[in-house]
Amino acid sequence: MNILIVDDDKNFIDTLEDGLKIKNAGAEVTVAGSAREALDALTKAVPSAIILDIQLPDMHGVEFLRVIRESPRLKQVPVIFISAKYTEPADRSEAMLAGAGAFFSKPVDIEELWKELRYLLDKKK
Numbered sequence: 001m002n003i004l005i006v007d008d009d010k011n012f013i014d015t016l017e018d019g020l021k022i023k024n025a026g027a028e029v030t031v032a033g034s035a036r037e038a039l040d041a042l043t044k045a046v047p048s049a050i051i052l053d054i055q056l057p058d059m060h061g062v063e064f065l066r067v068i069r070e071s072p073r074l075k076q077v078p079v080i081f082i083s084a085k086y087t088e089p090a091d092r093s094e095a096m097l098a099g100a101g102a103f104f105s106k107p108v109d110i111e112e113l114w115k116e117l118r119y120l121l122d123k124k125k
Contacts, residue, residue, distance in 0.1 A: 001121070002028040002045065006038040006064070007053040007082070012106065016051065019110035020117075035059035039067075046073055049117055054083040054095065065098045075099075078120035082108055 001024060007013050010033075017029045030047065032038035035056050041047075050068075054061035061081060068074040081095045084106035092103045101120040104113060 001026065001048045002030065003117075004030045004032065004038060004041060004047040004050045006032045006035070006050060006056065006061075008033045008057050009053070016108065016110070016113075020114070023110065023114045033057075035061075035064045035067075038064070042068065042071075042074060047077060048121060049078045049080065051080050051082060051113075051117075052100075054081055054091070055085055062094055062098045065095070065100060069099045076124065078117075078124060080104065080113065080116060080120070082106055 003020060005013055005016060007016075013031050017031065020027050020029055030041050030045075032041050035058050038050075052061050052065065056064065061083075065079055068077070068079075078101045079099065081100045081103045082105075083091065083103075095103050102116045104116075
């Protein structure tokens, strides 16, 4: 399993990466601090899933999701949104309508995130 985490908060990424690796010892985690870095990573490999912050320094996360949903090779990759700021029902609705599989508010409960990630990956099979 390869998970792409797209977030510009280095401390959050470190915590999330450690938590996901503990949950699945075989998990490979790729990190991108911006939409541009994520798009570069996506040209090299298609991840099993993407964990995506809504507030990125160079693009709104929902817009980023719309971009990758247009790609035939990426459109089926499960995406889980995370956000500290955009947590209102309208924000969640916009994310889900754009094609997100789930939405979590920061701070994230790793156990709940892992359950949702497993569910989305099993559903994809």
